[in-house]
Amino acid sequence: xxxxxxxxxxxxxxxxxxxxxxxxxxxxxxxxxxxxxxxxxxxxxxxxxxxxxxxxxxxxxxxxxxxxxxxxxxxxxxxxxxxxxxxxxxxxxxxxxxxxxxxxxxxxxxxxxxxxxxxxxxxxxxxxxxxxxxxxxxxxxxxxxxxxxxxxxxxxxxxxxxxxxxxxxxxxxxxxxxxxxxxxxxxxxxxxxxxxxxxxxxxxxxxxxxxxxxxxxxxxxxxxxxxxxxxxxxxxxxxxxxxxxxxxxxxxxxxxxxxxxxxxxxxxxxxxxxxxxxxxxxxxxxxxxxxxxxxxxxxxxxxxxxxxxxxxxxxxxxxxxxxxxxxxxxxxxxxxxxxxxxxxxxxxxxxxxxxxxxxxxxxxxxxxxxxxxxxxxxxxxxxxxxxxxxxxxxxxxxxxxxxxxxxxxxxxxxxxxxxxxxxxxxxxxxxxxxxxxxxxxxxxxxxxxxxxxxxxxxxxxxxxxxxxxxxxxxxxxxxxxxxxxxxxxxxxxxxxxxxxxxxxxxxxxxxxxxxx
Numbered sequence: 001x002x003x004x005x006x007x008x009x010x011x012x013x014x015x016x017x018x019x020x021x022x023x024x025x026x027x028x029x030x031x032x033x034x035x036x037x038x039x040x041x042x043x044x045x046x047x048x049x050x051x052x053x054x055x056x057x058x059x060x061x062x063x064x065x066x067x068x069x070x071x072x073x074x075x076x077x078x079x080x081x082x083x084x085x086x087x088x089x090x091x092x093x094x095x096x097x098x099x100x101x102x103x104x105x106x107x108x109x110x111x112x113x114x115x116x117x118x119x120x121x122x123x124x125x126x127x128x129x130x131x132x133x134x135x136x137x138x139x140x141x142x143x144x145x146x147x148x149x150x151x152x153x154x155x156x157x158x159x160x161x162x163x164x165x166x167x168x169x170x171x172x173x174x175x176x177x178x179x180x181x182x183x184x185x186x187x188x189x190x191x192x193x194x195x196x197x198x199x200x201x202x203x204x205x206x207x208x209x210x211x212x213x214x215x216x217x218x219x220x221x222x223x224x225x226x227x228x229x230x231x232x233x234x235x236x237x238x239x240x241x242x243x244x245x246x247x248x249x250x251x252x253x254x255x256x257x258x259x260x261x262x263x264x265x266x267x268x269x270x271x272x273x274x275x276x277x278x279x280x281x282x283x284x285x286x287x288x289x290x291x292x293x294x295x296x297x298x299x300x301x302x303x304x305x306x307x308x309x310x311x312x313x314x315x316x317x318x319x320x321x322x323x324x325x326x327x328x329x330x331x332x333x334x335x336x337x338x339x340x341x342x343x344x345x346x347x348x349x350x351x352x353x354x355x356x357x358x359x360x361x362x363x364x365x366x367x368x369x370x371x372x373x374x375x376x377x378x379x380x381x382x383x384x385x386x387x388x389x390x391x392x393x394x395x396x397x398x399x400x401x402x403x404x405x406x407x408x409x410x411x412x413x414x415x416x417x418x419x420x421x422x423x424x425x426x427x428x429x430x431x432x433x434x435x436x437x438x439x440x441x442x443x444x445x446x447x448x449x450x451x452x453x454x455x456x457x458x459x460x461x462x463x464x465x466x467x468x469x470x471x472x473x474x475x476x477x478x479x480x481x482x483x484x485x486x487x488x489x490x491x492x493x494x495x496x497x498x499x500x501x502x503x504x505x506x507x508x509x510x511x512x513x514x515x516x
Contacts, residue, residue: 013112014048015259016105017092021048027085039064040082043075047095047105052401053370056102056238079103106402108266110259110296120242122183124148125159125176127167129188129199137190140228141165147229147366148236154336155243156236177206184212184240186232193218199228203239212239234369253297258290262297269304272406273441274313274473280304288326295330299339299373302326306346307407311442312474323347338368342377349381357381372402380411388419404436410443417450426450441471445479452483460487 014021020028025041027034036044042064047055060075079095086094096106126145131137142161149158159182167176177185184205191198196219203213217231237243253259265283268276281304287297302323309319324347330340345360361381364374375398382391392415398408409432417425429447437443444467451460460483472480481499485492 013256014045015110015112015256015263016048016094016107017263019086020256021045034085036085037081039078040085043078044082044105047103048109050104051109052104052106052372054098054102054104059102059238108263110253110262112253112256112259121155121157122240122243123157123159123180124236125164125167125180125182125185127164127173127185127187129190130168131190132192138165140190144229144232148233151233151243156240182206184236190219201232201235203235253287253291253294255290258287258294258297261287261290262300265297265304266300269300269307270404270406271440272307272410274311274471274476275468277304277308277311277313281308293333295333295337295340298326298330298333299337299343302330302340302343302347306343306350310475312478320347320350336363336367338364338371339373341367342371342374346377346381349384354385370401372398372405372408375401376405376408376411379408379415383411383415388415391415392419406437406440406442409435409437410440410446413443413446417446422450422453426454439466441467441476445476445483448483449479449486452486455486457487 012023018030019034021041021044022028023045025036025038027036027041027044043060046060046063057072057075061070061072064078065074079097083095086092088094092107094105094107096104098104126141126148128137128141131140141164145158145161145164148156152158159180163180164176167173173185173187184203187202187204189200191200199217199219201213201215201217202211204210205212213235215235217228219228253262261283265280265287268280268283281301284297284301284304287294288301291297305314305319305323305326308314309316309323323343327340327343327347330337331344334340341360341364345357345364348354348357348360361374361378364371365378368374375394379391379395379398382388382394385391392412395408395412395415398405399412402408413425413428413432416428426447429443429450432443433447444463448460448463448467451457451463464480464483467476467480477499481492481496485496
């Protein structure tokens with residue numbers, strides 16, 4: 001029998017774009033029913049429940065088809081049919097294929113549901129790894145136990161080191177399992193491989209001593225134990241039903257009305273223009289008032305304030321206060337929310353609290369290792385810290401997860417300008433304009449400035465005409481004035497002086513507005 005058997009919840013709904021998926025098997029688009037067969041429905045629910053994470057083909061085959069004799073071709077046909085049902089096109093890609101890995105749902109999703117029950121607790125015993133160096137074995141054992149203990153809020157209960165540290169022989173293992181009866185245990189053996197090591201991991205379900213998974217992991221010399229711990233955490237996700245570290249894209253709200261306001265606000269936030277951010281601020285503030293106990297609107301509102309400060313259209317000091325207030329409110333609702341922790345990490349970095357910011361980002365990455373939001377915040381954080389190469393790498397990781405994120409594309413353009421120069425920045429700007437940012441006024445103003453710096457004044461003037469007058473404020477206005485100065489030299493100074501005398505919200509903090 002198939003493993004997929006969702007429990008009907010009458011008031012639980014998945015909302016994305018103009019679709020609503022109900023747990024009774026119905027799919028609505030703009031309030032009109034869309035026919036969706038059972039298999040396609042089951043696959044869609046699993047992808048939505050995965051919250052933007054990759055779902056392997058084997059997982060989908062196991063959960064949807066169960067013990068039936070099927071192959072990947074059946075799944076491929078099902079995904080194709082599902083894409084047709086959702087009317088996928090180049091502008092609206094809902095299901096992303098990651099070759100050799102599986103599929104993931106890559107659009108913002110909101111869940112309208114009652115309060116979630118507490119997760120089922122799974123008890124895990126981590127046995128000391130077999131190693132030539134006993135001291136190193138004890139140190140590694142302590143690090144892994146300590147690291148995985150941080151997943152307790154997600155239903156993982158790890159036995160303490162004092163209980164498992166002397167459990168090395170088969171007799172010791174059997175006695176421990178018999179006395180404490182954990183649900184699972186992990187054992188490992190480290191084998192030298194030149195200057196590096198190979199760690200052979202086994203994950204075992206104690207009931208029946210059933211081997212769930214074996215894997216060999218290569219450890220590079222001087223690699224921190226946290227990387228091994230993250231790999232083990234990801235293996236546990238695949239092996240233990242019910243575990244899920246990250247709910248980054250699923251945002252639970254209490255009504256369809258608040259959900260639609262939130263989605264409109266997120267859409268405006270993602271457009272990343274002065275006008276759209278002002279609209280996002282209104283909508284997300286409204287959403288917070290409608291759903292005061294939902295985390296997602298607070299996080300989106302905090303990001304909106306930071307973006308407006310960065311764009312020079314909101315007083316920086318007040319924006320920092322507002323952003324911090326909303327991020328803290330999100331952590332009060334869930335102290336382990338990775339997006340809120342990432343936002344607080346970014347805010348602390350802006351205030352030059354680099355150690356605190358680093359610790360918060362470490363925790364956010366631990367809770368959500370594959371998150372476009374966290375990658376974007378961390379890339380922005382590294383950029384302000386002057387770590388340009390690392391910032392570029394992190395922003396690229398964000399864009400790989402979410403290629404349409406305008407703010408990340410523009411941040412990449414800034415980093416490229418500072419890291420490899422104006423010629424590379426112009427090439428990247430042209431590339432971004434040919435993809436998802438063709439009409440973005442921030443991008444256009446940056447290209448105008450870059451072209452003016454290169455003396456390509458006619459092309460710069462042509463691009464200037466493409467920028468809507470309602471968007472010429474803050475950083476966009478500064479970029480265009482800079483370009484005008486390059487083009488007209490001393491003749492542009494009266495206009496520049498007039499702007500600076502009338503504009504009170506531009507902050508010359510190089511961390512927020514690097515070019516000003």
